[in-house]
Amino acid sequence: MSSTTENASILALAEGILSNTKSLIEQLNASNTALPTFSATSQALPTTPDFQALQIRLKAQLEDLQLLVSGPASFYRHFLVRGYEIATFQLALDFEFFTIVPSKGSISVEDLAEQAGLDVDRTGRLMRMLITQRFFTEPNPGFFSHNSFSIALQKDEEIRSMVHFSFDEILKACAESGAAIKADPYNSDGLHCPFYKRFGVPIFDYYEKNPQYAGRFAKAMAGWVKMANNSTDTANGYSWADLRGTVVDMGGGSGHVSVELAQAFPHLSFAVQDGDGTMLALGPKLLTPDLKDRISFTQASFFEPQKHLGAAAYLIRQCTHNWADADVVRIFKSMVPALEGSAPGTPFLINDMILPEPGTTIERIWERERRHVDMVMLVCYGSKERTVKEFDKLLKEADERFVIKNVHNEDHGALGMIEAYLNHGTNGTNGTH
Incomplete structure (x- = not known):
């Protein structure tokens, strides 16, 4: 059973967040790592076991505080629109926004749309939705730049492949989960799973039949290694x-x-x-x-x-x-x-x-x-x-x-x-x- 903060008050959670944040800053200072920001030049965080353990404790407290402050109704309101947020992100990957936006400086919405092969209206709408999720910035109206989260996908093709593969194949399979499992609730293997329901073949056969995606899958697995440390x-x-x-x-x-x-x-x-x-x-x-x-x-x-x-x-x-x-x-x-x-x-x-x-x-x-x-x-x-x-x-x-x-x-x-x-x-x- 997982450890929880189920009975912690909002004040106790806030005090724990403050204490663990101070500890996190101390560890960053000790490792000569600058405090993280949304700047495109922000340093990567340490990956030591002690730092990761502290991250986990802090994230759990932050999550519980956010849930308690929001309450159930507000939580579900925002949870239910995540599918649309996912659609925004997938479109940005499909139209290569992450690589088209230059690593330094900015690009106009018109130039981004032209290079992506998309109309200006939807290009701007997608980018501004991503900005609300802390991906990219708009330093001047109609001009877009990277921040620390978006440029990470530009710099590393393997991590970008992992993210794109997840949106392009895995989430499509997820949508078939109910239908797949209801069709055969007592069997589970490569022929009895949501991926097979969505694509009509087991996942490994899918890559044999679609070699244009097999290379991305291999890069995605390497990206997962990096993402999971x-x-x-x-x-x-x-x-x-x-x-x-x-x-x-x-x-x-x-x-x-x-x-x-x-x-x-x-x-x-x-x-x-x-x-x-x-x-x-x-x-x-x-x-x-x-x-x-x-x-x-x-x-x-x-x-x-x-x-x-x-x-x-x-x-x-x-x-x-x-x-x-x-x-x-x-x-x-x-x-x-x-x-x-x-x-x-x-x-x-x-x-x-x-x-x-x-x-x-x-x-x-x-x-x-x-x-x-x-x-x-x-x-x-x-x-x-x-x-x-x-x-x-x-x-x-x-x-x-x-x-x-x-x-x-x-x-x-x-x-x-x-x-x-x-x-x-x-x-x-x-x-x-």
Whole structure:
């Protein structure tokens, strides 16, 4: 159960906000980070665990205060128009407002409309709606400039791809949720989910049939890593420095995770595997000269028996949550031959979001961020995020010899790391979990 401020008074919340704001400023000063503003030149905020924990506490208090000050009727009034706000944002992405507006200076509404291929009236209306949401500014009537929030999408194509993909595909699928689940309320997989209801194919087949969007999807996944602060150089506390040899990155897409790990750990090599040739083809373009001999790319499905034997470790990152339980069991079974053919104790690393066990008391905002992603899985894949106990159950269904040795960074960051191995004995009792 999430921790709450359910019984806190408006005054107590305000006092807590003041106290935590002072602490936040102290941390910014200690890290020589300027106080955030809406200026397009505002610095990025720190991403340390302590700072993020403080952000979560402060955001929860701010949210509760806003709810109490607004009251239920006002809250629902504003909540119900978010769809129109979303429409504004999607149009701005579709007509490329974020990249057309110059990084410095301003652009007239007429020039913006001409470059976007849209009429002046609707261009101005969309921009002014965005400005009320703290995106862009209008320093002079009829002229638009970036602020810190809008320029972030101009500067980073991967984050922009994540936002655009979410509006262009995911939210369309969300609109079909009721119809999809009512049609088959007891089945949930790639064929029984809102995405399939909206587009007529499972999500991965969609990208095979629409390669013009597959590249954006690959960039979007890299953008999600940045947005969620999913640091791969420490990888949730796992001791990458202790490994020797080649790490097999299964379902690695364009290999952006392997690239980051290879940069951080130059003694390791990486074998990126993915079933999607379009996304995999983007990988070599990411390699700098010093990485070309240390990262390879092979088209392979993680549902088929793993053919790379004797690896230092086998990594599957942010893939299991895309699949229903029966499919995850198939993935885990496909690992058994490789682990049997590797040194005893070879790690099988499941790097994915880990939900808190029921009854766990945690910060509400922290849990909600994970529940958000769980709903993404329900809508797009008919799948789910899982607790450690649920992962353990699926591993045992795949092979009783699977043992969870450790769970790294379960309480920090967006992702956790489950370190499992195959007990080469017969009873699977060697583990520490």
